[in-house]
Amino acid sequence: MATAPSTEPAPIIHVDTKTYDSQLAAKVERVKTQFREYYSGELDVFRSKKKHYRMRAEFRIWHDYKEEETYFVMFQGGSRGSKYRVDDFDVGSELLNGLMQKVIEGVRGSEVLSKKIFQANFHTTLSGQAMVSLLYHRKLDDEWKAEAEKLKESLGTTEGLEKGHVPSVIGRSRKQKVVLGTDYVVETLPVNGKHLKYQQLEGGFSQPNGGMCIHMLEWAIKHTSNEESKSHDLLELYCGNGNFSIAMADNFKMCVGTEVSKTSVAAAKYNIEENGTGNVFIARCSSEDFSSAWLSNKKSFKRFEQQGLDLAECDFKTVLVDPPRAGLDADTVKLVGKFDTIVYISCNPDTLHNNVRDLSETHTCTQFALFDQFPYSHHVECGVILKKREGAPCSNGGS
């Protein structure tokens, strides 16, 4: 049976940098039009690097037995869609491109590494660290380990690595994970003159466009920096590895974050320690559970109490949310609607629009930013500051 052509756009592999300005202008127009009912001020637009802006990428590995060739591919609309060969990847960082060449040569040159491999994932940092995950349809044995060690050694000569750093190689197959090195990298981001360190885990969330992440952090710091904020507390939902709270810690008395992923919470705690941000507390909790408990006035949260923090004592006036594409659930909209200031970071303008429409009953958009996190694609990252209007229902984070 013939399959219908995919409605998904083709993967972006090579870019025409001459089109950068026009693609960005089209996004600016789209966002301005979509939100004109709620925001008529200037849009703060943050441009991306035109090439080599993405720090991580995943490729399928294709074995063409007839041509006796093995190479990376990407698909349009899932693994049954059209297949595109990838020999070099304009979208990925230069370091990522260097590693791709070494990995594919290593796989082609070793029967052991090549046997039943189906995917390679690359994760690099602006600071020059990297890890590569190789995914297999077979059990990985000592023979594989020995060959993977050789590959790892060869990766250590890739241009652009931090001095002395050798990228990790991680082998994965069903119920098996073999780590040669570490299963994380440490990114160092220059943010307002500070050098912030972030552990980023294999398979965990990190902002894909490193340069854009710096803009997003500096924008959030700028718009929450005032004398009053220093005497109250920040609540952050969907905090990942503590990316925003750690960067914004100097603006607040305390920053309290929640996140559903156990491994991201562990990374956040490592990052708090590493950056010496003693006023940041993070615990594992879904945003839905946190919001519903807070709204029903159950303000005892054991996971925070274990860190010596009584949430009932917190004086929250600002909340930051950075949800997945689905946006905020109804309880979380209700909860954030009680705050004086809402910082909303969004990777999906449609769900952002729905949430802003609901929040506009009590809040006004005072700042709107477009971060070009995903150049040449239809995806857009936005940042919005919403301020509670005079006379709107109570403050202090819902007490």
Ligand SMILES: C[S@@+](CC[C@H](N)C(=O)[O-])C[C@H]1O[C@@H](n2cnc3c(N)ncnc32)[C@H](O)[C@@H]1O
């Ligand atoms: C867009 S990422 C933002 C992470 C972080 N702000 C950053 O800049 O790295 C969304 C995060 O929400 C987490 N998440 C997804 N669903 C969640 C939920 N229902 N409750 C809490 N966190 C959730 C994901 O694990 C992920 O870390």
